[in-house]
Amino acid sequence: MNGEPVTVAGRRTPMDMKLHRLLPLAALFTLAACGQGTEPTGSSDGPADAAAEETTYRGVITVYQGTERDSAELCAVVAESYPPQCEGLPVTGWEWDAVEHEEALGVRWGSYVVTGTYDGKAFTVTEDALTMDEIDIADHPELQYSEPEIGEPAEDLGAAELEALGTELQEAFPALVFGSFPDEANGVLVTDVLLVSPELEAYAAEHFPADTVAFAPVLRPVEE
Template sequence: MNAIRRWHRLLPAAALFALAACGQGTDSGGAGDGSGIATADEDTVYQGSITVLQDPARDGAGLCAVVAESYPPQCEGLPVTGWDWDAVPHEEANGVRWGVYIVTGTFDGKAFTLTEEALSIEEVDMADYPHLQYTEPEFGDPAEDLSAAELEAIADELADRFPALVFGGYADEEHGAAVVDTLLVSPELEAYAAEHYPEDTVVFSAGLKPIGQQG
């Protein structure tokens, strides 16, 4: 029961809740320069439904892009600044605390900082958050015809360069694009893809959506 059996991609909030917090998100760590930092526009506010988890090995809670199907769950999470377990309902086992929440905040390249109180998925009606419902990626008209191997290489490279944000991807041969699963799309990540790959050959599927600017 404690063994990791498999990993899941990011799912909509309802699916996360149904999996008892076995949701989706990202590995902690770096950026395009290999420094472990993914720079970002700190004014952009992101929102999404996601598993938040803290285990005894961590000083704080983290957003889980990918969660191990184990009990208690396990994940490598992007640090969350301003998290208070006493302020939210959560589960706890063997020193691990977790739950599925709607989180709202900014990303500074190192951590996600809450700008609003987190809301337990049990306490909200997701119909009130239509912008957070899962939608299929929107494809364009790729500027070049790339092979499946080339598209997979793009997804792999982005995961290597932005491990704090990108946690998976695959080649969509029908649309000629690499679909890249990401916690959120930072300005740096978006700019890197636009600069290094043919137009419309990269499509992001993000768990946290931009909803506005701070201030």
């Protein structure tokens, strides 16, 4: 990233993602920085699950499509170049002609409220996206960042042990997990994710002591 400043889904950090908590999600509306020249992180994180397909997620995020991509992507981390650059989760059903967006040198992008499902490989939009000019974020607390729920960890893990959990999660779910940091005061790993899929939740429950991971998702399940 050549030392560029980074905003990670609302949190600004000079590369050390474990040092800062996320800012309110409204801060996401400025573009952020990401790794350039890395492999796409839109690959499957595991087998598709029927429950995952039935869950509808919604949130504010950058949608991006570079000249080398065949489809749009959801990006929680975007490079502050012009045009911006990112690697994200593939989006199906996205129509650029249906939304206002920025474009430069064949790259298209914008920040939107998106709604859709996740099948383990891609995010599928199920409702028309809204631009930030179409809503007043103050009227939608469900779209704003909220602190993750912190439970009582089953084991007392140190910072190094918690960081190891974060590395494992990011390697197991590269399309969903984009950052983490140890909250030593509460003994948990706060993990920044695009969304919490059933597979991700099950993996953490199976491999880690109970309540040692607290997920901070950008996209959250839509309450009926």
